[in-house]
Amino acid sequence: MLMDTSIFPIMDDVDSIFADDVELIRNADVLEEDYTPDEILCRDDVLQQYTSVFKPIYKGRPPQNAFLYGDTGVGKTAATKYLRENLERDIERKNEQLPENEQITLNVVWINCENFTTGDHKTSSYQVAVGIVNRLRDKGNRITGTGYAPQDVYDIMYEELDDLEGTVLVILDEVDKIGNDDTLLYELPRSRDIGYVENVRVGVIGISNDYTFRKNLSPKVKDSLCETEIKFPAYNATELSDILSARAKLALYEGAYTEETISLCSALAYQEASGSARRAIRLLRRSAEIAEENGSEQVEESHIRQADKDLEYGNIVESIVDQDDEKLYILKALAHLDKAGLTPARTRTIHAAYSRVVHSYNTTTGKDPLTQRGMFNHLSKLVMFGFVNTIDHNKGVGGGQWNEHEFSDDVNPQKVKDAFEDRNLEWLDVDVRGIKE
Incomplete structure (x- = not known):
């Protein structure tokens, strides 16, 4: 069967060992983890609750603190990025209608706590505070993760935060990596009340995959951080299909996949990864890559099965790395x-x-x-x-x-x-x- 080159571009005009005979992926960015869709599907209830957390900022009021929890790949990070982008856009539009002295200023500091580990593969409030300082400073003025007394680091962090204006929203992704050292989780949401900052209002959003971390938080931290708690449930197989269909429509060429492709990827992600949309999207991407490597015109079941094995291998290795x-x-x-x-x-x-x-x-x-x-x-x-x-x-x-x-x-x-x-x-x-x- 001859391929329709308007649907599947044939790369015969490029002499390269990196080219495949056919391309099924039209826009690979849509299948990346950092992609933020124009619409968050199958999350109406939690989005409504989560939007309420951001409303005070839009209205120029003191921010709320929130704690998000749920399994990996259930939309916590995607929903946060989506609402952040919408909030920043809407504030910019609102400021165009306001006099200068009434305009709203929002600064967002996004920290993935997993990225601030010490030599023994542990994270602490101290290391995350160092990360916040360095996120706010230019490259040549950053501090090292050792050599400072903890209180000195916290003082530097609050000075940097107070040099900003308006509202500062600190998003702590993978917040459970901080473990038992909860100094930052207690002080940061209350920094203005305690007197550590005067010029800004600080709101904190903690995002966690670990249910037990929330349960083990001390009462004082729960009072500070968990002003609003939002649970993101796992997606069911139908919801995964809806999400994957929307991504496939943007990411793959027409005819590169079928409804059966979407159904199988969704079913495997539901069975093997507790309803993770991230797993389903990874599976679709890897399946399309394997199909391209094999010169296939369409993603087939054998490609999906092989992709599933590839991802499972990688997941085990990642789990070992975390030890x-x-x-x-x-x-x-x-x-x-x-x-x-x-x-x-x-x-x-x-x-x-x-x-x-x-x-x-x-x-x-x-x-x-x-x-x-x-x-x-x-x-x-x-x-x-x-x-x-x-x-x-x-x-x-x-x-x-x-x-x-x-x-x-x-x-x-x-x-x-x-x-x-x-x-x-x-x-x-x-x-x-x-x-x-």
Whole structure:
């Protein structure tokens, strides 16, 4: 069958190893995570509630604080960007009709707390405060993440905020990464009441994927941050189809996909990612890329199935990357044991391999191995997270009881190695021969 080149551009006029024979993606930006649609679909109830949080700013009144929570990919960030853009546009229009002394000034500081981690892969109020300071300063005048007393950093942050005008809206995305250090979450929403700022009004919006983080907030922080709480529920399969259809219409050429394409991508995202629109959109994009690579005129089921496998691989690697150093060392020990044919392995065998791994990085980290009991606590967490399986052995009264451990079906040595590389950690070869049971 000949292709209609008005629908699928054929790249035969370009001699490049990077070109495909056919292109199905018309506008890849629409399938990116940072894309803000002109309309937020399937979120009418939460949008109405969320709009009320922004109304006081539009009216020139003190801002509200809000806490948003829900699973990954349910529209929290997209809705926030959408309302922010609309608020800034509408304020600009309103100011055109107001005298200069009555005009509204809005400054937005958007911080992703996950980006401000220390060497031990943890985030603190201190590090996020440093991030806010540096977001407000020019490159040549930024401060480092070490060397300052915490109160000095907070003082600098409030000085920078107070140098702005009107309302300052601080959006803390992935706010749960701050963990137990809630100093910033308590003080920032109350900064004007406390007297830390005089010239501006500060509003704070916290966005979290972690339900337990909200429950574990101290009462004083809840009073400050959670003035309004908005829960974003997971999308159902029909809602995912509606969202994906709207994106596909803008992103792909006509004829590059079918209703079955949308339905399968939506169904897989609903089943495997708790109704995540982000997963559905990623799946559609990767499916279209695979179809292009294969020279196909249309996204087919086989392309979607392969894309699903690709994304699942990446998700596991990302999850491993998120683990602390001790858990990474344990997974590395299991990877070496697995490649040597020594799994499933008993706890003491894993500890011996883990100790060799830690010693191999000692010149860089200066860390010593944990005791077997200390390591076992981390190993138990890896079992709970689904990275490791435990096999129970019971030989009765005379034979004894013991446990062995091995990778779960979702994890293998290559994924662990990829995670190390994503964390910019060198993959050192560790000899586990000679480890005795």
